[in-house]
Amino acid sequence: MFFQKKNEMLTCKKEKHQWVNFELKAYPHKQKKAEEFIENLMPEIDEFLQTVSVLKDENITLSFVDDRADDEISDYTGEFFGRMVPQDSGASYFYKTRANNSRVIVNLYNTASIVHEFGHILDVHSDGDDKSIRWSERDDFKPILEEYRARLNEYQAPEWYKKYCSEPTEVFARLFQEYHKDLFSENDLTEMWSYEVGEIVAAELYKDKYQEITAYFDIHLPEVYAQSERYRIVEKLIEDMKRMEMEEALIK
Numbered sequence: 001m002f003f004q005k006k007n008e009m010l011t012c013k014k015e016k017h018q019w020v021n022f023e024l025k026a027y028p029h030k031q032k033k034a035e036e037f038i039e040n041l042m043p044e045i046d047e048f049l050q051t052v053s054v055l056k057d058e059n060i061t062l063s064f065v066d067d068r069a070d071d072e073i074s075d076y077t078g079e080f081f082g083r084m085v086p087q088d089s090g091a092s093y094f095y096k097t098r099a100n101n102s103r104v105i106v107n108l109y110n111t112a113s114i115v116h117e118f119g120h121i122l123d124v125h126s127d128g129d130d131k132s133i134r135w136s137e138r139d140d141f142k143p144i145l146e147e148y149r150a151r152l153n154e155y156q157a158p159e160w161y162k163k164y165c166s167e168p169t170e171v172f173a174r175l176f177q178e179y180h181k182d183l184f185s186e187n188d189l190t191e192m193w194s195y196e197v198g199e200i201v202a203a204e205l206y207k208d209k210y211q212e213i214t215a216y217f218d219i220h221l222p223e224v225y226a227q228s229e230r231y232r233i234v235e236k237l238i239e240d241m242k243r244m245e246m247e248e249a250l251i252k
């Protein structure tokens with residue numbers, strides 16, 4: 001007989017979903033609820049994955065973790081990330097950038113962070129001559145970055161938080177969230193669970209410098225959307241073929 005540790009999270013779903021390796025981790029007694037929750041979100045996740053399908057050649061694992069504060073302290077975090085993840089934070093991380101084995105880990109109930117984390121991955125997926133420089137670290141992002149920093153400084157917030165929010169890639173990811181929200185309007189992936197100073201400044205800046213910021217993303221992401229369009233067409237063809245095959249099989 002094998003007894004599981006009381007508060008051990010288990011992987012209850014692991015599948016190749018669209019082009020990401022998708023996994024769900026939850027405590028045994030919450031597994032069913034977690035599965036249902038994620039099932040309901042799938043259409044929105046699928047839609048989002050199609051928009052960022054330029055990343056589909058990278059090996060991305062998208063993990064949903066049911067890790068809410070009302071749970072007992074999980075020993076999952078330390079073991080998995082090798083770094084502390086605050087409880088109830090809607091933690092999401094990605095690492096191993098520059099393709100291959102990126103991992104996006106989001107709190108199951110803070111799905112808006114999917115968009116944020118993929119924003120980071122897009123940031124390092126920069127094109128051009130020098131691929132070692134993120135989009136957010138290039139000259140054409142500087143005016144936006146400087147404006148964000150200036151506005152952030154007008155707010156009261158702990159220094160460490162301001163420092164973190166001022167990182168070019170953080171500014172990029174937060175503005176990408178705004179841009180994405182603009183494209184898809186309110187849904188579960190755009191509705192943010194925690195809306196702090198960093199997000200407030202991003203939203204204000206996006207509104208005030210709308211032309212400039214949308215133009216920036218429009219210029220840098222056309223490849224993303226072009227490929228996602230192609231991807232949709234291919235998906236549709238495969239779907240049609242499968243249907244025709246099934247219909248044929250039924251006729252026989």
Ligand SMILES: [Zn+2]
Binds near residue numbers: 116169170
């Ligand atoms: Zn971030």
